[in-house]
Amino acid sequence: MRRPSLSEHLKVLRDAGLVVEQPVGRQRLYSLRPEPLREVADWLGPYERFWRARLADLRDVLDRLPDE
Template sequence: MSEPDVFAALANPTRRELLRLLLEQGEQPVQRLADHFDMRRPSLSEHLRALKDAGLVGERPVGRQRLYSLRPEPLREVADWLGPYERLWRGRLSALGDVLDELPDE
């Protein structure tokens, strides 16, 4: 897994929604995940494969089904990478707030 793989996986709204479902509802079979989307199951499986290749989901076989679960570790790496940018924007927004506070009320 590399950062570009994770960012490419996260760029797609369907994949972000899959991660949200796995976060909120835990491990699920592909059919239960597919019920949330208006797409054919093979298309959804491609999205799950991209998430798996990026290390964002795990897959385990149970009988004839495959269960998918969230693997949040790569998201921590993304959050760590974004940290300095978040601090930059918080500082700028704070400075903007200070300027707005100094403006006379109308």
Template structure:
């Protein structure tokens, strides 16, 4: 299954990756997320919008607050897509280790 390009675009930004890491702890209000960053709230709101549109977070209104939650399904698609590349690099590193072990003889 191909991964939506919006997911890769969302993951390309370190601030958005940090938002996702924070949401691993559980849902957080936008204000609580904002306290963790050295940026203006409109900038964080834009990052949250990108993550929401990529399907990586959901937004729920609770009173006056907006609560954000991690949605892991798109990340699973990225992991599945990356798996062949991981096998490729593991093979290369194993070959390098074997070569270095031979040199030590």
């Protein structure tokens, strides 16, 4: 990946609060902030459980169908 593209990606992540930037001399070190991702995972949890159950039910129905 070229440096300008990487810089754009890091800016988006920084603006979203997913990474923090720490200047060290002429370099910038980036660290992941996992808290916002945990919030999203917590919010999505009930939906994931719902769809896992529905897909398991579908698998059971399909397993009971006769093979052709």
